[in-house]
Amino acid sequence: MSTTWTPAEEEAVRSALAVGQEAMDVGAVPWSSLERRRSAATRRHRTAVGLGVAGAIVAGLVGQGLLTGSVNGFVSPTAGSPFVPAYDGRTVGSLAADTAFLDGLRQRIADNRAVLPAGTDPSVVEVALATDVAGARLALARMPGRDGWVWVTGPQGAPVSGMDLGNWCVGDDVCWLRYGLGWTSYVDTKPDGSSQLVGARGDGAVVATEPGSRVVLRGGNDVTADGVLRPLQVAAEERWPGVFVGPLTVPPVRIDVAVTPPGGRTVRTWDASGSGLAPDEWWDVASASASRGRGVRGFSDLGDVRGDLVMAAARAAGAATGDGTRSRVVWADQNADGTVARAVLAFGTVSGGWLRVAVERVVEGGGFRLAAYGPAPVARDGLDGTGAAWRSVVGTAVVVGPAQARSFRWVDRDDRPLGGRRALDGDAAADGEPVPEGAVAVTFEGADGAALGRAALVGAWPDDKVLS
Amino acid sequence: MRDATDDGFRAFVDARWPALVRFAWSLTGDRGHAEDVVQAVLVRTWRRWGRIRLDGAEAYVRAAVVNETVSRARRRRVREVVLPWTGERPEPVPAGDAAEDRAVADSVAAELALLPPRMRAVVVLRFLEDRSEAETAALLGCSPGTVKSQTNRAMARLRDRTPLRDLVGVPAVDAAAGEENR
Numbered sequence: 001m002s003t004t005w006t007p008a009e010e011e012a013v014r015s016a017l018a019v020g021q022e023a024m025d026v027g028a029v030p031w032s033s034l035e036r037r038r039s040a041a042t043r044r045h046r047t048a049v050g051l052g053v054a055g056a057i058v059a060g061l062v063g064q065g066l067l068t069g070s071v072n073g074f075v076s077p078t079a080g081s082p083f084v085p086a087y088d089g090r091t092v093g094s095l096a097a098d099t100a101f102l103d104g105l106r107q108r109i110a111d112n113r114a115v116l117p118a119g120t121d122p123s124v125v126e127v128a129l130a131t132d133v134a135g136a137r138l139a140l141a142r143m144p145g146r147d148g149w150v151w152v153t154g155p156q157g158a159p160v161s162g163m164d165l166g167n168w169c170v171g172d173d174v175c176w177l178r179y180g181l182g183w184t185s186y187v188d189t190k191p192d193g194s195s196q197l198v199g200a201r202g203d204g205a206v207v208a209t210e211p212g213s214r215v216v217l218r219g220g221n222d223v224t225a226d227g228v229l230r231p232l233q234v235a236a237e238e239r240w241p242g243v244f245v246g247p248l249t250v251p252p253v254r255i256d257v258a259v260t261p262p263g264g265r266t267v268r269t270w271d272a273s274g275s276g277l278a279p280d281e282w283w284d285v286a287s288a289s290a291s292r293g294r295g296v297r298g299f300s301d302l303g304d305v306r307g308d309l310v311m312a313a314a315r316a317a318g319a320a321t322g323d324g325t326r327s328r329v330v331w332a333d334q335n336a337d338g339t340v341a342r343a344v345l346a347f348g349t350v351s352g353g354w355l356r357v358a359v360e361r362v363v364e365g366g367g368f369r370l371a372a373y374g375p376a377p378v379a380r381d382g383l384d385g386t387g388a389a390w391r392s393v394v395g396t397a398v399v400v401g402p403a404q405a406r407s408f409r410w411v412d413r414d415d416r417p418l419g420g421r422r423a424l425d426g427d428a429a430a431d432g433e434p435v436p437e438g439a440v441a442v443t444f445e446g447a448d449g450a451a452l453g454r455a456a457l458v459g460a461w462p463d464d465k466v467l468s
Numbered sequence: 469m470r471d472a473t474d475d476g477f478r479a480f481v482d483a484r485w486p487a488l489v490r491f492a493w494s495l496t497g498d499r500g501h502a503e504d505v506v507q508a509v510l511v512r513t514w515r516r517w518g519r520i521r522l523d524g525a526e527a528y529v530r531a532a533v534v535n536e537t538v539s540r541a542r543r544r545r546v547r548e549v550v551l552p553w554t555g556e557r558p559e560p561v562p563a564g565d566a567a568e569d570r571a572v573a574d575s576v577a578a579e580l581a582l583l584p585p586r587m588r589a590v591v592v593l594r595f596l597e598d599r600s601e602a603e604t605a606a607l608l609g610c611s612p613g614t615v616k617s618q619t620n621r622a623m624a625r626l627r628d629r630t631p632l633r634d635l636v637g638v639p640a641v642d643a644a645a646g647e648e649n650r
Contacts, residue, residue: 005595005619005623010595012573012576013576013591013595013596013626014595015573015576016573016576016577016580017494017580017592017595017596020493020494020577021490021491021493021494021596024489024490024499026486026489029481029482029485030503030507031478033507034481034507034510034511034514037507037508037511038514038515112602114599114602114606147528150606153611164602164606164612165602165605166606166611168531168606
């Protein structure tokens with residue numbers, strides 16, 4: 001099948017969107033609502049200033065002799081803050097002396113009609129950083145009339161023609177970029193639809209801020225070999241004044257960035273939108289052998305369902321996912337009509353421990369709901385020898401025991417059994433179990449009745465929490 | 469107290485509100501969500517209005533709407549509930565070819581509403597807004613490669629699940645093929 005959109009398909013999609021737009025009867029501007037929200041925003045801003053931000057900003061302003069706004073045609077947030085890259089008119093980075101590359105880069109940006117009008121003199125484009133790092137070629141540029149700075153990226157060693165505009169640094173957020181194959185996906189699509197990654201492999205983050213700042217990257221969660229959860233911190237080196245680079249050996253789903261400017265308060269930001277995770281490949285590796293995965297049943301919509309499950313689990317765990325060689329699809333199942341898919345996935349972490357997540361995808365109301373359950377640090381294999389049990393969004397429970405388990409019991413908070421022994425299937429799992437009143441956990445038993453572990457009954461992982 | 473800057477902002481919003489809400493709706497697939505996103509962006513824009521060039525104001529706000537939409541999707545990172553198609557339907561379906569076109573459009577629109585927010589944004593920017601891969605990448609804060617792969621995935625889904633496949637002669641997915649994996 002061709003992977004190129006045909007004109008007829010493009011027109012059908014355009015038409016579908018346009019018809020919906022035109023059918024909307026948009027009312028008058030809700031000025032009262034806008035004014036109310038503006039007042040609330042102003043109050044929040046004043047509160048923040050009152051908490052001490054003002055001192056730092058005012059000191060910066062006095063020192064800089066300016067407030068904000070247009071300087072030489074550039075519009076930028078407050079200078080001298082951790083949110084603004086350092087720039088004294090000179091380019092820094094390993095390519096700082098490569099005038100041919102820099103000139104070409106300015107020309108490429110000046111020729112980009114998305115950001116500059118035709119006929120723009122390329123010399124107006126300013127380049128604060130141009131460098132190769134392991135896995136990427138990075139530049140940071142700004143141009144008149146555009147708010148803030150923009151990252152320009154390409155594969156490591158890329159020619160100017162391989163450099164493209166990326167994230168913008170605008171407003172009160174740390175100017176940083178996650179780079180590397182996992183995030184930026186330098187992909188060449190061939191005429192036959194196949195694709196291949198371009199460039200050397202590497203992954204990391206670069207932060208552009210005030211020189212002399214302290215920058216700490218947190219690359220997701222880590223679990224020690226004895227099951228203790230801790231953040232995976234990555235040292236970011238100040239390669240050039242104000243430019244910090246932190247390589248990541250195992251790309252995590254989530255990266256947290258903390259910047260402490262000299263004498264200032266720490267500002268933090270994070271992003272969980274990318275990873276080195278290729279869900280299908282991860283799944284294939286993580287469920288490759290019988291000793292690793294069990295009960296991996298039919299998935300008729302492999303690409304979407306598996307991808308949704310893996311990404312939801314990885315995000316909930318905040319784990320560095322790697323390529324699946326140190327992870328496991330412990331158990332997975334999909335019902336006959338494909339509307340409910342569930343899995344227990346375990347991500348091996350850098351320090352040898354595991355992060356286990358149960359995850360579920362339920363088709364409902366023309367869409368679907370993804371939920372992750374009880375991300376838990378565990379010491380041994382995917383289930384830690386104890387199993388997992390969670391109350392599904394559809395109200396019943398899913399129970400997955402150690403491989404040798406043949407039955408389980410519900411227990412209350414004092415570990416008193418509630419009801420009789422319940423059978424597990426050949427994969428040591430039970431789906432759709434009603435949950436007795438007062439049940440807080442399950443205990444597993446083998447064929448001979450021997451106790452095999454206990455697992456707490458967990459609920460859905462809240463949207464607004466991360467494991468930390 | 470209102471000043472000239474305030475008046476300029478109000479004039480801009482009065483003129484562009486419908487277009488901005490429609491644009492946000494195409495990104496979100498939900499009218500209430502669309503209006504909320506546009507309001508949030510406009511409130512932030514209001515505070516910065518004096519620093520925004522008037523001839524670039526709409527582009528600035530549209531870029532902010534895209535970012536706000538995708539950012540909200542990121543913040544819902546664990547559980548994502550996609551609502552069914554909620555766009556208002558136009559008048560009754562006419563007969564003949566137009567009816568078939570409308571049926572295709574409805575089917576495609578319904579499937580578009582189910583795309584993940586980022587993927588939907590790519591489709592909207594590329595095919596409704598007619599932006600290049602590089603422009604789309606710049607707006608979404610990703611690489612052109614990501615835009616390309618997201619576009620291809622969206623296409624595969626739309627071909628799989630809508631009559632688009634009939635437009636390009638692509639056979640429907642054989643249900644039995646899926647069963648082989650069971």
